[in-house]
Amino acid sequence: xxxxxxxxxxxxxxxxxxxxxxxxxxxxxxxxxxxxxxxxxxxxxxxxxxxxxxxxxxxxxxxxxxxxxxxxxxxxxxxxxxxxxxxxxxxxxxxxxxxxxxxxxxxxxxxxxx
Numbered sequence: 093x094x095x096x097x098x099x100x101x102x103x104x105x106x107x108x109x110x111x112x113x114x115x116x117x118x119x120x121x122x123x124x125x126x127x128x129x130x131x132x133x134x135x136x137x138x139x140x141x142x143x144x145x146x147x148x149x150x151x152x153x154x155x156x157x158x159x160x161x162x163x164x165x166x167x168x169x170x171x172x173x174x175x176x177x178x179x180x181x182x183x184x185x186x187x188x189x190x191x192x193x194x195x196x197x198x199x200x201x202x203x204x205x206x
Contacts, residue, residue: 139154
């Protein structure tokens with residue numbers, strides 16, 4: 093579930109950036125937001141492909157940090173006037189909806205043998 097939600101978030105944030113951000117942001121905040129959202133998905137995939145629990149946890153922790161970064165980018169985009177309050181709230185809720193399963197997945201590794 094974490095991967096599917098992260099994948100959906102990445103696609104949606106990518107579309108929002110293309111639609112709502114000014115073209116002069118193409119290499120600044122919009123790029124950072126897209127990279128952070130991509131990093132969430134990519135690190136979940138890479139982590140789950142690892143054989144050791146320690147390596148899995150490492151990549152899932154990176155995914156969690158990237159998700160926090162994406163959330164901040166959404167906040168910053170709203171403060172800069174690129175997103176309305178309603179858009180910001182909806183996207184932050186989607187970030188939270190990724191966070192729950194991702195944290196759960198990370199915590200579940202603690203019960204697996206190393």
